[in-house]
Amino acid sequence: MAKQKLRYRIREACEEDIPVVMDLVKKLAVYEKLADTFTATEELYRKYGWGKDPIFKVLLVENESQEGPRYLGVALYYFTFSTFTGKPTLWLEDIFVPEETRGQGVGRALLRRLAEIAVEKRCGRMEWVVIDWNEPSRQFYFGLGAKAMDQWTIFRLIPDAFKKLAES
Numbered sequence: 001m002a003k004q005k006l007r008y009r010i011r012e013a014c015e016e017d018i019p020v021v022m023d024l025v026k027k028l029a030v031y032e033k034l035a036d037t038f039t040a041t042e043e044l045y046r047k048y049g050w051g052k053d054p055i056f057k058v059l060l061v062e063n064e065s066q067e068g069p070r071y072l073g074v075a076l077y078y079f080t081f082s083t084f085t086g087k088p089t090l091w092l093e094d095i096f097v098p099e100e101t102r103g104q105g106v107g108r109a110l111l112r113r114l115a116e117i118a119v120e121k122r123c124g125r126m127e128w129v130v131i132d133w134n135e136p137s138r139q140f141y142f143g144l145g146a147k148a149m150d151q152w153t154i155f156r157l158i159p160d161a162f163k164k165l166a167e168s
Contacts, residue, residue, distance in 0.1 A: 006104050007065045008072050010113045013058035015050040018042050021058050024074040028096035032131055056093065059113060061106050073097040073106045075114060085124030090114060092128035111144060129154065 013021055022042060029038040049056050061073035075095040079088045092114060097107045118126045127149075130137050138148070157165065 006063065006068065006072065006101065006106070008061050008063050008106065008109075010059055010061050010109060013049075013060045013074075015046060017058070017060055018045045018049075020060065020071050021045065021074055021076070024071060024096050024098070025076070025094060027098060028074075028094055031096070031099075032134070059110060061097075061110060068101065069098065072101045073110050075110045077114060077117075079121065079123075082124050087124030088121055089125040089127055090118040090121065090123045092126065095128070107140065108144070 019042065022040065022045060025040070026035070026038055029035045048054065049058065056076055056078040059075045059077075060071060063070050063072050073096060076093045078091055078093065080091050081087075082089050095107065095110055097110070115126060130141065142148075
């Protein structure tokens with residue numbers, strides 16, 4: 001039996017959507033086998049996403065069909081700046097479509113909307129990272145024309161390390 005074609009809309013999340021956003025991001029953490037690292041709170045999302053100086057934005061995919069879950073996907077993004085291009089970069093921090101709704105164009109539609117935003121903001125790049133073992137996602141992104149930046153290594157300082165550096 002074929003899946004019913006989903007009808008949905010993509011919209012910018014508002015402060016009242018924080019519990020939904022967190023639920024979808026928690027599901028992403030479980031999918032990526034990183035649930036033990038999820039320490040975000042609604043208060044932190046409110047402060048950094050909807051406070052007086054927000055640093056990220058969120059897109060939600062809302063199901064307009066009669067069946068299935070109400071929310072079909074989420075994308076959290078922000079802008080960085082490329083010193084080499086002299087233009088902003090749309091940085092996609094996380095994108096997630098629950099397994100039960102994958103393969104129906106939701107992820108592609110989210111990425112298309114993000115690409116539209118990147119065009120509107122005259123970005124020089126749109127970038128994100130993908131966990132190495134997630135081959136289905138890697139192949140999906142390659143299919144969209146994305147290139148893996150294998151020659152770059154991500155470095156990370158965690159709070160203890162950057163506090164130590166700041167105090168040195």
